[in-house]
Amino acid sequence: MTEPRPTDPARPDPGAPAALSQLDGPPAGRRHSALPAHRSGEAREVDDRWLRAERSGGVYDVAVVGAGPAGLSAAVTAAEQGLRVALVDAGAQPGGQFWRHPDEGAAWPDEGRGQHGWRRFTRLRDRLGRLIGGGRVEAFAERQVWFVEERAAVWHLHLTTTHAAVETPAPRLVRATSLVLCPGGYDRQLPVPGWDLPGVMTAGGVQALLKAHRSVAGRRAVVAGTGPFLLPVAEGLAAAGAEVLAVCEANSVTGWGRSPLGAVSVPGKGLEALEYAGALLRHRVPFRQRTALTRVHGEGSVTGATLSRLDRTGRVRPDVPPQRVEVDLVAFGWGFTPSLELVSAVGATTRVDVDESLVAWVDPNQRTDVPRVYAAGEVTGVGGAVLAAGEGELAGLTLALDHGVPVAGSRIEALQRGVRRHRRFAAAMHRAHPVPQRWAEWLTDETMLCRCEEVTVGAVAEVRDVLGAGDARTAKMLARPGMGRCQGRVCGFATAKLTACGRSLETTDLAPLAKRPFTAPVSLGELATTGEGED
Secondary structure (H helix, E strand, C coil), rough: CCCCCCCCCCCCCCCCCCCCECCCCCCCCCHHHHCCCCCCHHHHHHHHHHHHHCCCCEEEEEEEEECCCHHHHHHHHHHHCCEEEEECCCCCCCCCCCCCCCCCCCCCCCCCCCCCCHHHHHHHHHHHHHHHHHEEEEEEEEEEEEEEEECCCCCEEEEEECCCCCCCCCEEEEEEEEEEEECCCCCCCCCCCCCCCCCEEEEEHHHHHHHHHHHHHHEEEEECCCCHHHHHHHHHHCCCCCCCCEEEEECHHHHHHHHHHHCCCCCHHHHHHHHHHHHHHCCCCCCCCCCEEEEEEECCCCCEEEEEEECCCCECCCCCEEEEEEECEEEEEEEEEEEEEEHHHHEEEEEEEECCCECCCCCCCCCCCCCCCCEEEECCCCCCCCHHHHHHHHHHHHHHHHHCCCCCCCHHHHHHHHHHHHHHHHHHHHHCCCCCHHHHHHHCCCCCEEEEECCHHHHHHHHHCCCCCCCCCHHHHHHHHCCCCCCCCCCCHHHHHHHHCCCCCHHHHHHHCCCCCCCCCCCCCHHHHHCCCCC
């Protein structure tokens, strides 16, 4: 075993905008760690193992990719059933995007501020710490899987660091007989004129700054798009001192009536919505239904936005004058897109979910159709943290069962019932908050579609109408949207919708966008030395 090196001192987030307003901060001089500083010395040693990623070699029973609600649940469940687990995550500390929180190396008195299900997370984190200390789990933090392959019934995960500043010993290969894929997802975005100006952010990015850094991205904001996620983002901004001029929901709450049984299948969600509604009332934040932010104004940065009333189809109503508001922050949220790169890389079957997202197909026990590969969380369909954690635990128990470990059937059945309930609710949510049918009418030919390659909406419309590009893949070849660094992760959905000309998206529209030879950026140097030192 290679002796790990000490961790580096905490360093500021290099991606944080200079104009951010810092609300508060941890005491200076505290070191970065993965578990709270106030814990015992034994737990502190466990912290170092998460960050330093000791390499022990050999073949694990399972490699879990992702340490969010699904991945944490899968990893601790499998390990507590006696399996040896490798946990790989891009973050410096566990929790994923949903439980993103401040640096645990500092004594934050309100570490869980703005969080939901925080007690669930802290229990999972404590269990993980004990399992790492007992040698049942080995955690590889700040690592991404850039390539996955199967050799002689063993999965080989090729790892790279998430950024060049990671100086811990870098395990480059993890081998396991089984995989649990819990890569989560990211904000879905739709273009509007001016959306590429500084000051326009994803709703998830705004919330990440609030949760992890206690930073507000602007002082006068509009939160716009569709779906329940707009509410906690607006509430968080208002609670942090920002003036939120409006929450613009492109749909209407009456849409929940399309699936009444699904809407009431998880009663706690309704109570949560009422809590957010009360918070918006206290902060005097207007909630505007069937309203969209259709244009962002500004030269070097955001200075204003146009809010337009919509009809039932998403067309801007000509009988209602648009409103111009002065803002320095726009937070867009149009739902989420599951990260399907690893699912596609292993050859698992995918399908299109109710919200037109490409997701992994799984059986009632979270097995994909590829032997010894399981999937859980947003990658099987966007549905929230409680659903993701339930699927993760179910995947961990199924994995143990498939390894010959006796598992209580009653617990599996209870988890399956919970998953079905939350899936019904998720389907109702997606039906209530679809992408507006006529959203493309908000755009101009000059609207930027692909920011990486600077491809406009007009360029894609031309290859669609003149050259017959009826899908995103063909448009990509002819006009280059999705050819840049993000490889279509940002513009892929919008490109698919534009080329589909109003029809519902199918697997053939989305699957080619998720297939990539490399599932994460990797340097030429790493490519050149891949295979060196392997058994």
